[in-house]
Amino acid sequence: MILVFLDNVSGSIKKSSLEALSYGVAVAKQLGTEAQALVIGSANSDLTELGNYGVSKVHQVTGPEAFDAQAYARIVSDKSNELNASVVIFSHSLMGKALASRVSARLKAGLVTGAVALPDTSNGFVVKKSVFSGKAFANVKINTAVKAISLNPNAYTAVLGEGKAEVTTTTVSVDAKVKVVSSTKSSSDRTLTESEIVVSAGRGMKGPENWGMIEELADVLDAGLACSRPVADAHWRPHHEHVGQTGVAIAPNLYIAIGISGAIQHLAGVNRSKVIVVINKDPEAPFFKAADYGIVGDAFEVVPKLTAALKVGA
Amino acid sequence: MKILVCISKTPDTTAKIAFTDNNTKYDTNGVQWIINPYDEWYALVRAIELKEADASIALHLISVGGADAEPILRKALALGGDEAIRINIDSDDSFVIATQIAEAAKTGGYDLILTGKETIDHNGSSLGGMVAELLDLPYVSLATKLELNGTTANVTREIDGGQELNEVPTPVVISAQKGMAEARIPNMRGIMAARTKPLKVVEPVACEALTTTVSFELPPAKAGVKLVDAENVQELVRLLKEEAKAI
Numbered sequence: 001m002i003l004v005f006l007d008n009v010s011g012s013i014k015k016s017s018l019e020a021l022s023y024g025v026a027v028a029k030q031l032g033t034e035a036q037a038l039v040i041g042s043a044n045s046d047l048t049e050l051g052n053y054g055v056s057k058v059h060q061v062t063g064p065e066a067f068d069a070q071a072y073a074r075i076v077s078d079k080s081n082e083l084n085a086s087v088v089i090f091s092h093s094l095m096g097k098a099l100a101s102r103v104s105a106r107l108k109a110g111l112v113t114g115a116v117a118l119p120d121t122s123n124g125f126v127v128k129k130s131v132f133s134g135k136a137f138a139n140v141k142i143n144t145a146v147k148a149i150s151l152n153p154n155a156y157t158a159v160l161g162e163g164k165a166e167v168t169t170t171t172v173s174v175d176a177k178v179k180v181v182s183s184t185k186s187s188s189d190r191t192l193t194e195s196e197i198v199v200s201a202g203r204g205m206k207g208p209e210n211w212g213m214i215e216e217l218a219d220v221l222d223a224g225l226a227c228s229r230p231v232a233d234a235h236w237r238p239h240h241e242h243v244g245q246t247g248v249a250i251a252p253n254l255y256i257a258i259g260i261s262g263a264i265q266h267l268a269g270v271n272r273s274k275v276i277v278v279i280n281k282d283p284e285a286p287f288f289k290a291a292d293y294g295i296v297g298d299a300f301e302v303v304p305k306l307t308a309a310l311k312v313g314a
Numbered sequence: 315m316k317i318l319v320c321i322s323k324t325p326d327t328t329a330k331i332a333f334t335d336n337n338t339k340y341d342t343n344g345v346q347w348i349i350n351p352y353d354e355w356y357a358l359v360r361a362i363e364l365k366e367a368d369a370s371i372a373l374h375l376i377s378v379g380g381a382d383a384e385p386i387l388r389k390a391l392a393l394g395g396d397e398a399i400r401i402n403i404d405s406d407d408s409f410v411i412a413t414q415i416a417e418a419a420k421t422g423g424y425d426l427i428l429t430g431k432e433t434i435d436h437n438g439s440s441l442g443g444m445v446a447e448l449l450d451l452p453y454v455s456l457a458t459k460l461e462l463n464g465t466t467a468n469v470t471r472e473i474d475g476g477q478e479l480n481e482v483p484t485p486v487v488i489s490a491q492k493g494m495a496e497a498r499i500p501n502m503r504g505i506m507a508a509r510t511k512p513l514k515v516v517e518p519v520a521c522e523a524l525t526t527t528v529s530f531e532l533p534p535a536k537a538g539v540k541l542v543d544a545e546n547v548q549e550l551v552r553l554l555k556e557e558a559k560a561i
Contacts, residue, residue, distance in 0.1 A: 009474045067473075069443060069453045092439070094472060097431075098455035101443025105412060110524030113438050126528055133434050135331040137533070141526045177452035178482045181468070185476040197561065221561065232492075239458070239493050240472065245327050245434055246351050247492060254560040265327045268434075271533065275560040277550070278539070288539045293553060297544025305547045310561075 002028040002035040003085035004055070005076055007095045011044035015194050016091040016153035018053060023156045024089040025054035026118055027149075031086065037165070038079055040064060040072060051163035059083075060169040067095060068176035073102035075172060080107060085146065092150040093193070100150040110142035116155040116272075133245045133268035152272075153193045154251045186240065195224030197254045198273075200243060202228035202266075204259020204280065204299055208236035213300070214258065217307045226250070228260045244269035259299045262287025279303065315370060315462070317361045318424040319395065320415055320445070321377045322350040323386045324435045333530045340435075340530065349386050352430025354393070355497040356490035360460055361428055362394035363495060368462075372396055376418055378411045380404050384513065391508035392500035398513045406436065407523035412444030417519045419449060425484040426467065431456050431491040439489075446487035454480050458493030 004024035006017040021037060028035040036057040037050055047058045061075050076099065080088050088103060090096035092114045104111035112127040116137065120126040124141050127149055131138045142148075192198065199218040205211065218225050225241055232242035243250050245265040255273035259280060260266060267290050270276070278291040281298050288294045295302050325331075326346040334341045349358070358375070365371040375395040377383045380402065387398040401414040419427060427446075432439040439455075446453035458477065459470035462484075469480045469488060500508075542550045554561045 007474075014474070069455065070446065070451070073443075073447060094456055094474060097439040098443055098453060101408070101438075101440035102447040102453065104440065104524070105409065105444040105447035108409075108524065111408070111440060112525065113440055129437075131435060131437055131530070132325075132331045133437060135533075136333075137531045138436075139528045139531070141528050142524065143522075143526060144524050177486075178454060178480050181479040181481050183473060183476060183478040191474050242492065246355075249437075254554065254558070268327075275554070275558045277554070288541075290536060291539040292536065292558065293550060294539045294541050295544050295547070295550060296541065302544050302547060306550065309547045309551045 001033050001083055001085055002031070002087045002089060003080050003083060004035055004037050004089045005096070005099065006037055006039050007091055007093050008039050008041045008043060011042060013039070013043070013045070013050070014091065014093060015158070016093050018158040019153065019156045020089050020091040020151045021050065021053045021055065022159040023118070023151050025159070027087055027089065030118065030121055033086070036083065038076060040075055047167045048164045051165035052160055053158065054161060054163065055165050058165045058167045060167055061172055062169060063172040064174045064176060066176065066178070066180045068174070068178040069098040069102055071174040071176045072099050073106055076103050077106045080146070087147045087149065090148070090150040092152045096150045100148055104148045107146050107148070108144060109146040109148040110144040111148040111150070112140045112142060113150045114152045115149050116152050130272060134249055134270070134272045135268050152251060154196070154253070186238065192224045192226060192241070192243070192248050193250055195250070195252055197221045197223035198226050198250055198252045199223045199256045199258070200226035200228070200260060201231070201258040202260030203230050210300070211237070213303045213307065217256070217303055220307050220310045224252070228266055257287055258303060260287060261285045262290060315368065316372045316374065316422065316424045317364065317426045317428065318374050318376055318419055318422060319353065319358045319361050319390070320427070320429040320441060321353050321358070321375050321386060321390050322430070322433045323347050323377065323379055323383045324350040324433050327351065327434065331532070337529050337531060347382070347386060349390055350430050350433045352432060352434070352491060354390070356492065356494035357428040357430050358390055358393060358395070359495035359498050360490060364462060365394065374399065374422065374424070376401070376415055378403060378405070378414045387513055388508050389500060391511045391513070392504040393498060394504065395511070397511055400513065400515050401518050402515055403518035405523060406527050407525050408436070408438045408440045409444060409524045410521050412441055412448060413521040414518050415441070416445050416448035418516060419445065426462070427485070427487045429487070429489045431489045442487050442489035449487070451485050451487050452482050453487045454482055455489040456491050457488050458491060460488060460490070460494060
């Protein structure tokens with residue numbers, strides 16, 4: 001069977017985990033087996049509803065009060081052993097990145113992180129993943145009987161059907177070494193890697209005081225906000241908005257780059273976006289070469305017009 | 315207090331990405347090698363800052379790779395490490411790398427093991443977690459701040475939509491990302507001192523690779539940009555809706 005670990009963030013299952021769940025169901029079909037889900041912690045929603053994504057069973061384990069990679073890895077590994085899982089699937093999310101590697105080492109299960117496609121089982125078990133910060137893909141063969149995969153967010157579309165899953169809840173006692181002292185939320189609760197549309201701006205905006213129009217455009221599109229490295233380095237915008245090779249790598253359906261020239265390091269973080277729109281007053285900006293649509297023009301004039309046009313169409 | 319920083323060699327961020335041998339090998343022709351930026355700018359520099367605040371800290375560096383990894387270790391020593399270890403094996407399997415580092419760490423008695431959040435070539439994000447699991451140590455990933463307070467590490471890490479402050483006892487493994495420290499350039503004194511700092515070469519322990527990279531491919535080329543007049547943004551909206559179906 002295929003075991004899919006679902007990120008439970010304050011009681012809610014993340015969108016990227018639902019993608020991983022649908023991916024797991026598809027892998028199970030490929031291998032002629034079934035997929036089951038694992039949720040750690042209490043949930044705010046009815047977990048039987050996860051049956052809509054094609055799983056028959058949801059294993060809920062309560063006990064840990066906060067995320068601790070060590071404690072979680074034990075729970076996931078024990079469950080995988082108990083259920084005799086052949087593939088354990090994670091989302092390549094913040095939680096998944098910390099956990100998949102530990103589970104892989106614990107189970108001696110070959111791991112491919114950042115998977116972008118279903119495995120090719122025609123000759124072994126080969127998974128395609130993003131490498132070189134989005135500039136290439138590698139096909140990686142997993143050599144072990146038990147396998148682990150973490151799926152890149154936005155790489156596989158969640159498939160919603162109809163069904164009810166059977167939920168079994170068990171409680172474990174854990175010895176978590178990591179204690180949470182406090183947490184702070186940033187203004188947006190949208191995780192950039194999960195946003196379907198991202199509006200991003202660069203030095204062309206001239207200063208942080210001009211970000212109002214960028215935020216308005218993002219609002220009308222319900223988009224995540226990003227920026228280029230010079231903007232984050234100059235503290236015009238917070239570091240977590242920096243996309244690129246040394247920031248966050250994203251793959252939204254639509255990426256709108258405003259006043260960003262498109263240095264190779266920036267492109268590396270965004271070139272897996274499905275559609276790229278570039279707005280720049282310099283027709284020679286290298287970003288146009290990587291774009292699907294472009295407007296050569298002054299962002300200070302084009303952006304408000306674009307926001308207005310979108311409002312009319314909405 | 316002993317700190318171990320894991321250092322990986324990666325192509326420069328502007329390096330051309332091409333493949334040879336029927337797309338099975340990365341073409342290293344003309345590639346400049348650098349310390350993986352996450353290992354250098356964030357993990358290593360933060361470790362150096364901690365050592366600057368407390369001179370009793372011993373700062374060791376480790377890299378798994380062939381002799382061509384040594385210039386990278388020398389540069390890291392020039393920035394501020396005390397001594398370096400190179401485990402003499404080339405592998406593209408993160409479990410093999412993690413096993414070598416964990417083995418070296420077992421005898422090293424480290425209180426803190428730092429890694430970058432991922433390398434910019436493999437993008438695995440898996441080394442820190444694997445090392446932590448192999449050593450049965452706690453692991454805090456994607457850290458943006460780190461303070462040491464006796465045998466406690468206060469670590470701020472990225473969570474969905476914000477930041478979380480964690481308190482964790484040492485020994486601990488931590489993966490670092492942007493925010494942790496600012497990039498530095500080695501000075502001449504550091505470069506000179508690095509020449510005589512110990513760089514120990516250790517033979518690897520036996521370990522089976524759990525994965526094998528079969529081939530590489532480049533993303534399909536873009537069809538070319540479709541330009542829309544700046545006076546006609548409605549047309550862009552129409553294209554995004556009807557042609558690209560992106561909104």
